[in-house]
Every structure is written in C-alpha cells, then in structure tokens.
Amino acid sequence: MADIILFNKPFEVLSQFTDERTQNPRSTLAEWIKMPGYYPAGRLDYDSEGLLLLTNHGPLQHRIASPRNKMPKTYWVQVEGDISGVAIDNLSRGVNLKDGPTRPAKVRRMTPPKLWQRTPPVRHRETVPTSWIELTISEGRNRQVRRMTAAVGYPTLRLVRYQIGDWTLDKLQPGEFRMEQVHLPDAPASPSKQGRRPGPRSTKARRPNRRSASK
Structure with missing residues (x-):
C-alpha cells in the first residue's frame, strides 16, 4: 500500500515546496501541506487551479508523473x-x-x-x-x-x-486535501475500488498569514 494526497491547489500557488525568489516570494505547498516526505507527482501551473497529487512513494510518484504512462x-x-x-x-x-x-x-x-x-x-x-x-x-x-x-x-x-486517472477533486475546496491508500504493486497507478480505502478524510489546510504574492 502507498499513501497519496489529493490536494485542491489554489490559484497562484506553486506546485512545489520552495520558491527560488528571495524578493516577493510566491505561495508554495509548504503553506498548505504540513506532512514531511510527500512530493508532487507532476505539476500544475502557478496560474492554474485544481487537482494535484502528492505521495511519499517514489515508484508511484514516477508512474503518475511519467509521460510514458499517458495517464x-x-x-x-x-x-x-x-x-x-x-x-x-x-x-x-x-x-x-x-x-x-x-x-x-x-x-x-x-x-x-x-x-x-x-x-x-x-x-x-x-x-x-x-x-x-x-x-x-x-x-x-x-x-x-x-x-x-x-x-x-x-x-x-x-x-x-x-x-x-481515476482520482478527482470530488468536493474538495481550494486548500483542502484528503488522503487515500493505493494498493501496490499489482494495481495500476490510478486507484481501483479495491485499492481505495473506504471513508477518506478531508482536511482543511491551515495557512499562516501570507505575504503579498506576485507573479
């Protein structure tokens, strides 16, 4: 089994945990996801919104993000x-x-x-x-x-x-996430009904007062 986070990335948030900018840094995942060891499986543009997957399982991360799998x-x-x-x-x-x-x-x-x-x-x-x-x-x-x-x-x-794949935003609001478990290694990268954990929990990510962000 592998854990995966389904996160509704808000508008103007980087799909990474740090920003290379030192002046007027932009919002990052670090303001929303407080669980060490999880990394994005793919990316979503700064000015786009919606579903971003994160996992602490390297092979699963690769299977989701790799263009070869054509997910x-x-x-x-x-x-x-x-x-x-x-x-x-x-x-x-x-x-x-x-x-x-x-x-x-x-x-x-x-x-x-x-x-x-x-x-x-x-x-x-x-x-x-x-x-x-x-x-x-x-x-x-x-x-x-x-x-x-x-x-x-x-x-x-x-x-x-x-x-x-088979993962959707469902009812997640911006800044909210839920966790699921995926059955590995025989299951496909996207979860099946057997690979999903019943009753996934949704969490509202708390964030500190953000500094003014600029593109």
Missing part, C-alpha cells in the same frame, strides 16, 4: 468567446503547436461548473462572451491546454484540473 488528465476550461463546433473538432483531432502536433484529445462543451470564487476573479468584459469546455489529454507539455485553446482562437481565461 489521462481532465481539465475544465473557461475560454474567451463562444467556442465553435469547428474549434472543438480541431482540439479533438489535435492541433499544431511550436513543439509539434498534440495527440487527439477528448473535448466537449459543458455548462459552467459550480466552482468556488477565484481570487482575484477572472476578468469580465460585457461585450465578450465566455464558454466552458471539458478537455482530456494524455500528455503534459508546458502550458499545453492554454496553448491548445489559443491555437484554435479561444484564449484560456480559467483552468481547473478536475481529474488525473
């Missing part, structure tokens, strides 16, 4: 503009980026999800509509989702990662 990741994406069916089809087939074409993705238009209020909120323009899509990819290039939506003409305004 699917699902994002809820708010884009600028009323996204067209053509754009969704293009995203589904894969788009050409500067570092090469992306793999085909699963994409669907979705109604605006019921999410927490982001601080600061997404910019609002009366004359420009927005729309939401659910996008599932199996690769992890730098800022890939944002680059994909921009490539089809719809810049990303808000990006929330909802799912990695």
